Each structure stands twice: as C-alpha cells, then as structure tokens.
Amino acid sequence: xxxxxxxxxxxxxxxxVLPTFTKKVIAIFAIVALFLMPFDVPIISGPTELxxxxxxxxxxDGLPFFRFLGDAAWLRYMSDAMIVVVAALGLNILxxxxxxxxxxxxxxxxxxxxxxxFLGGHATDSVYGHGLPMWxxxxxxxxxxxxxxxxxxxxxxxxxxxxxxxxxLGLVFLGIHMGNTDWGRKFAGDPSLGRSFPEMDLRVWxxxxxxxxxxxxxxxxxxEMSSNQKExxxxxxxxxxxxxxxxxxxxxRTGRALQAIxxxxxxxxxxxxxxxxxxxxxxxxxxxxxxxAGALYASHIGKMPAAQxxxxxxxxxxxxxxxxxxxxxxxxxxxxxxxxxxxxxxxxFSDWLSxxxxxxxxxxxxxxxxxxxxxxxFGPISTAxxxxxxxxxxxxxxxxxxxxxxxxxxxxxxxxxxGIWIKVRNYWKRWPFSY
Amino acid sequence: MSTLLEVENITLRFGGVTAxxxxxxxxxxxxxxxxxxxxxxxxxxxxxTISQVYRPQEGDIRFEGSSIMGTRPDHVAEMGIAxxxxxxxxxxxxxxxxxxxxxxxxxxxxxVFSGALWWGKAKREEMENRRKVEDIIDFLEIEQWRKYPxxxxxxxxxxxxxxGRALAMDPKILLLDEPxxxxxxxxxxxxxxxxxxxxxxxxxxMVMVEHDMGLVMDIADRVMVLDFGQRxxxxxxxxxxxxxxxxxxxxxxxxx
Numbered sequence: 001x002x003x004x005x006x007x008x009x010x011x012x013x014x015x016x017v018l019p020t021f022t023k024k025v026i027a028i029f030a031i032v033a034l035f036l037m038p039f040d041v042p043i044i045s046g047p048t049e050l051x052x053x054x055x056x057x058x059x060x061d062g063l064p065f066f067r068f069l070g071d072a073a074w075l076r077y078m079s080d081a082m083i084v085v086v087a088a089l090g091l092n093i094l095x096x097x098x099x100x101x102x103x104x105x106x107x108x109x110x111x112x113x114x115x116x117x118f119l120g121g122h123a124t125d126s127v128y129g130h131g132l133p134m135w136x137x138x139x140x141x142x143x144x145x146x147x148x149x150x151x152x153x154x155x156x157x158x159x160x161x162x163x164x165x166x167x168x169l170g171l172v173f174l175g176i177h178m179g180n181t182d183w184g185r186k187f188a189g190d191p192s193l194g195r196s197f198p199e200m201d202l203r204v205w206x207x208x209x210x211x212x213x214x215x216x217x218x219x220x221x222x223x224e225m226s227s228n229q230k231e232x233x234x235x236x237x238x239x240x241x242x243x244x245x246x247x248x249x250x251x252x253r254t255g256r257a258l259q260a261i262x263x264x265x266x267x268x269x270x271x272x273x274x275x276x277x278x279x280x281x282x283x284x285x286x287x288x289x290x291x292x293a294g295a296l297y298a299s300h301i302g303k304m305p306a307a308q309x310x311x312x313x314x315x316x317x318x319x320x321x322x323x324x325x326x327x328x329x330x331x332x333x334x335x336x337x338x339x340x341x342x343x344x345x346x347x348x349f350s351d352w353l354s355x356x357x358x359x360x361x362x363x364x365x366x367x368x369x370x371x372x373x374x375x376x377x378f379g380p381i382s383t384a385x386x387x388x389x390x391x392x393x394x395x396x397x398x399x400x401x402x403x404x405x406x407x408x409x410x411x412x413x414x415x416x417x418x419g420i421w422i423k424v425r426n427y428w429k430r431w432p433f434s435y
Numbered sequence: 436m437s438t439l440l441e442v443e444n445i446t447l448r449f450g451g452v453t454a455x456x457x458x459x460x461x462x463x464x465x466x467x468x469x470x471x472x473x474x475x476x477x478x479x480x481x482x483x484t485i486s487q488v489y490r491p492q493e494g495d496i497r498f499e500g501s502s503i504m505g506t507r508p509d510h511v512a513e514m515g516i517a518x519x520x521x522x523x524x525x526x527x528x529x530x531x532x533x534x535x536x537x538x539x540x541x542x543x544x545x546x547v548f549s550g551a552l553w554w555g556k557a558k559r560e561e562m563e564n565r566r567k568v569e570d571i572i573d574f575l576e577i578e579q580w581r582k583y584p585x586x587x588x589x590x591x592x593x594x595x596x597x598x599g600r601a602l603a604m605d606p607k608i609l610l611l612d613e614p615x616x617x618x619x620x621x622x623x624x625x626x627x628x629x630x631x632x633x634x635x636x637x638x639x640x641m642v643m644v645e646h647d648m649g650l651v652m653d654i655a656d657r658v659m660v661l662d663f664g665q666r667x668x669x670x671x672x673x674x675x676x677x678x679x680x681x682x683x684x685x686x687x688x689x690x691x
Binding site: 245255259271273 | 486488507508511513517518520524527540541545551552553558560600604
C-alpha cells in the first residue's frame with residue numbers, strides 16, 4: 001500500500017489488466033462478492049438479527065436492492081445478466097472495437113442456441129439432438145455461430161455504417177423465418193412453444209448420471225444448493241472466462257488492429273492491417289461470444305421459440321453498448337447489468353414502497369406520495385397491475401425509463417456508464433483540488 | 436549506392452483528369468529525396484500510388500528490384516514502405532503507445548487465439564514490441580504524452596506521433612507527406628532535426644513532400660519538381676533552384 005502508486009519497473013507490470021493495488025483489491029472483492037451472492041449472507045439478505053443494524057430505519061428490514069441475495073427469482077435475473085454480459089462483450093468486439101454496427105447479434109445468439117441444441121439436446125420425433133456432453137455443445141455452439149459469421153462476413157465487410165446495420169438487420173428476419181420452415185423446425189421445434197435445450201451438466205460422455213450436476217439440486221462441497229444457485233455459479237465462471245478473453249483481445253495485436261480499422265480504415269491498411277481479414281476476424285470472434293451466450297441463455301431459460309431471437313433483442317444489445325460505453329470492456333459489463341436488472345429493480349422498488357406505505361413515519365408518508373394504490377391517489381407509480389391510462393403501472397414505467405435512459409445517455413454522456421465512472425474517479429483523484 | 440525505389444513512367448487518371456502524367460524517378464539507399472510542386476501537382480497522388488491506395492493505369496513501381504504493382508496496401512507496408520499523411524491519420528481514440536504498437540502490427544504474429552489467452556508467445560511478443568516502441572518514444576522525445584489518447588494532443592505532437600508510428604514499422608523507406616505543414620518555426624526545426632536524425636542514426640531512405648522551401652533546400656539530397664502531374668525538374672537543390680521551368684511554375688514565366 002505504501003508504495004509509489006504509479007511506478008512501474010517492467011512493461012509486464014504496466015500492461016497488467018489491474019495495474020494498481022486498489023484495482024486488484026476491488027476486483028478480488030467483486031469476485032468474492034459475486035460467488036457469495038447465491039448464498040444466504042446475513043445482514044443484507046433479509047431482516048437482520050443484529051440489534052445495531054435493526055435500529056437503522058431502512059437497513060433493519062433488509063435493503064431492497066440487496067435483498068435479492070439468496071432470492072431465487074433474483075438469482076435467475078442475475079444469471080440472465082451474466083449471460084448477456086458474454087453476448088454483449090461479443091458485440092463490443094464487432095461494434096465497439098471494430099466499429100461495425102451490427103443489428104444481427106440476436107441472429108448469432110439464435111444460431112448458437114440451436115447449434116447447442118443440435119449437439120447437446122435430446123432427439124425426439126420432431127427435433128434433432130445428439131445428446132453430446134456440455135464440453136462439446138457449449139464450445140460447439142460458439143464455433144457454429146462463428147462459422148456462420150464467417151460465411152456472412154464477406155458480404156458485410158464491404159459495407160459500413162448504416163448499410164451494414166441494414167444488412168445485419170436482414171439476418172434477424174432471415175433467422176426467424178428459417179426457424180419457421182419445416183427444415184428449421186427440426187432444429188428449433190414448434191414455432192410457438194420452442195424446443196427443450198440441453199441442460200448444464202458436466203458429463204464425460206453420454207452417461208446417465210452426470211459427473212457434476214448443475215441442473216439438479218444437490219450438494220457441492222457439503223453445501224446444499226438449488227439448481228438456481230448452481231447455475232449462477234457456473235454462469236459466473238463462464239462470464240469471468242469471457243471477460244478475460246475480451247480484455248486480452250483488446251490489449252493485444254488483434255484488438256489494436258480492430259480499433260485502427262474503426263478509427264481510420266484506409267490509414268490502417270497503409271499501416272499493414274489487412275482490413276478484410278480483420279473485419280472477418282471481428283465477425284467470427286463476435287459470433288463466437290454470441291453463440292456461447294445463446295446456448296447458455298437457451299439452456300438457462302429451458303424452453304423458448306425461435307421468434308425470441310428477434311430485433312428487440314438485437315436492439316437491447318446496442319442499448320447496452322450505448323448505455324455502458326462502447327469499446328470498453330468495463331462499460332459493456334456495467335451496461336449489461338444495468339439494462340437487464342433495471343426493470344427488475346424498478347419492480348422491486350415499487351413493491352418495497354408499497355410495503356413501506358402501510359407502515360408509519362416519514363418513509364411511509366413519502367411512499368404514499370409516490371405510489372397510487374387506491375382510487376383517487378395521484379402518485380406516479382401504481383401498484384395495481386391493471387391500470388387505465390393514468391397513472392403508470394410498473395411495466396409501463398420500465399419501458400419509459402428504458403427509453404429515457406437511452407436518450408439521456410446519448411445526449412449527456414456518450415461514453416456511457418464508463419464515462420461517468422471515469423469522471424467520478426478523476427474527481428476524487430484530485431480532490432480537494434478541482435483542476 | 437543501390438536503387439531502393441524505382442518509379443517508372445507512371446500515369447494516373449481519374450476519369451478525364453490526369454493526376455500524374457508519365458513521371459519517373461528513383462530513390463537510392465540512404466537518400467533524402469524531396470518532391471515539391473504547387474498545389475494539385477500530384478505529389479500526394481504519387482505517395483498514394485506507391486502505397487497502392489491508387490492504382491496507376493500505366494507504368495511500373497519497383498521496390499528493391501521487384502514490382503509492387505497490384506499488391507495490396509498492407510502487403511506494401513509489410514515490404515518496408517512506411518508513410519505519414521498530409522492530414523494526420525492517426526487513430527484518435529487510441530493512446531500514443533497503442534498507435535505506435537499498431538505500427539508494429541506487421542512485425543508481430545499473434546493471432547486472436549493466442550491474444551485472447553494472453554499466453555506464451557503473444558505475451559512475450561507484446562513486451563518485446565513495447566520495448567521497441569519505447570525506443571521510438573525516446574527517439575522522438577514524446578515520453579510525456581505516452582498514455583494520452585492521440586485526439587487530445589496538440590497538432591505538432593500529433594505529427595511527431597505519426598512519424599513515430601511510421602518508424603515503428605521498421606521501414607526501409609519512409610514517405611513523409613508534408614511533415615512540417617502548419618507548424619511554427621520551432622516545431623519545424625524540431626521536425627527537421629528528427630528527419631536528419633532518422634537519416635543519420637537509423638539510416639532509412641526518405642521521400643518527402645513539402646511546401647516549406649527553406650526546409651527542402653536545406654536538408655534534401657535531391658529534389659523533384661512536379662507541375663500539373665508532370666515532372667519539370669530533378670536534381671540537387673541548387674540545380675533545381677536555377678531551373679527556368681521551376682521558376683516559371685512558381686513565380687510566373689516573366690521571372691524565368
């Protein structure tokens with residue numbers, strides 16, 4: 001701790017992902033917190049027994065934003081978000097780093113999901129499936145998507161900007177259509193119900209009892225765990241691996257080549273960066289991330305129709321990049337959690353408010369003002385699920401917030417959450433001096 | 436002295452406009468060769484044909500004896516032809532170090548796989564090339580700007596970084612497109628010093644397009660003058676200054 005903070009004595013020390021002591025501590029803390037999250041940790045996961053904490057008005061009953069620790073529904077949202085991180089990191093390579101705006105990311109997720117299902121799923125009369133173990137279907141899904149990415153990229157590398165966006169947009173519709181054909185149904189199952197996807201279980205080959213079961217509850221190292229908790233841990237591990245990949249790609253030769261193409265494509269070529277090749281690499285790598293994420297997502301959801309891999313999903317990924325900060329790995333991670341968890345937070349918050357409103361004191365009064373539970377109330381948030389035009393119900397509020405946030409970020413903070421973080425950090429670095 | 440770069444009777448047309456008309460010249464080893472001429476004479480177009488961004492319709496360009504006609508720009512770079520641009524073409528969102536490391540791209544081999552794993556050769560290669568980049572940073576005296584994104588740097592420093600990026604490619608010949616355009620006297624003299632240092636210490640042949648006549652006449656070994664895409668003179672600075680065609684092109688025929 002008591003060293004000169006920015007003195008580096010080797011290039012290796014300087015090019016580390018986490019070059020400072022503080023960053024290392026924060027990263028270790030974050031990873032430990034991540035892996036503790038599925039378990040019941042006292043203090044933050046519910047009404048606490050500790051008398052000191054009980055006396056604090058809000059924390060005593062468990063903070064709403066931390067109550068999800070150990071909560072099954074919240075664990076699933078968190079797992080969703082972590083899978084989305086993997087996919088968004090893929091889009092970050094293509095759109096954030098190489099500057100190729102793609103609206104077809106959902107298509108590549110879909111290709112990954114159905115490649116995974118083809119390899120690892122169980123065959124029935126109506127769908128294909130080879131029942132292969134996860135160490136084949138999960139990477140296989142990525143490779144399958146990457147191959148499709150390579151096939152479409154020669155068309156795409158000739159285009160840029162808006163034109164590329166439109167071409168990749170076409171892929172999404174093509175994908176949904178293919179899932180609807182007789183041939184496609186062999187992979188995707190029934191268009192309205194979907195098919196079942198392979199389960200996250202570690203097997204050596206096709207044996208009956210898996211080596212390590214993730215999809216069934218059971219005990220790991222003497223700790224009794226639900227399938228949600230196990231899936232959470234597995235997905236967290238996969239996410240960390242892909243974050244490692246993404247960070248390394250960004251700081252090595254390939255990453256610089258992609259960023260060079262984004263910034264000045266002709267200059268990059270004159271500097272010796274083969275533009276065609278590296279755009280192809282960007283497509284393939286991005287699709288690989290998307291494929292793995294797609295297969296995990298499908299497995300996590302369990303059953304979903306092909307039409308789920310639609311334009312809305314693609315746009316959600318673009319929103320993640322814009323809100324998080326395009327081109328940065330940290331921003332992409334922040335954006336993913338933000339976009340995926342925000343609707344759930346809003347819902348949780350209004351639930352928590354309505355609970356509070358029934359009590360007494362300041363908190364209850366404030367809650368009364370915000371909420372409109374009964375007829376004649378004028379609070380902006382309604383607790384009723386079915387409401388007429390006014391006030392908003394929780395679902396409407398989510399949509400409104402989502403749209404407003406994208407606009408606000410585009411106008412006020414083009415670097416996204418990452419930009420905000422940098423500003424806050426630099427402010428405190430110089431505090432109390434403002435220059 | 437052997438010939439490094441030979442440009443033989445190249446003609447470049449854009450539709451009805453002939454940008455370069457039957458121009459020939461050759462650059463020897465260790466030479467500092469300057470190309471001058473009024474605006475629109477085709478100086479930058481000559482650079483663009485050498486780096487194969489433009490494909491001339493006629494003629495031949497040979498580098499170290501073999502023709503580079505029809506080669507992709509990135510392969511031309513790999514052969515050892517590096518260049519800077521008239522309007523700075525750095526990668527603005529990347530730091531100075533990353534810009535220079537991008538110059539090292541052609542001298543590195545790491546793939547996306549070894550890079551993603553940060554393992555073995557890819558990691559070693561990063562460190563080795565970082566060392567080379569640091570040598571260039573030291574050479575061009577831009578230590579203090581190392582970690583800044585290029586977009587934030589002042590113009591003169593950006594020009595210097597661009598020169599550094601070209602040097603990072605380990606070139607055999609360096610094409611400098613207006614290295615001191617828009618610079619004040621002090622910055623111009625700094626740049627002249629770097630160009631002479633490159634010539635003496637690194638022993639790299641250079642072709643320079645420049646409007647600053649004082650600089651050209653002071654440091655160039657030979658000068659070629661272009662006007663309307665045609666070569667009107669070629670020789671030592673003294674010879675060129677006395678050439679009546681050159682005086683006519685610059686000052687008008689009544690002074691010739």
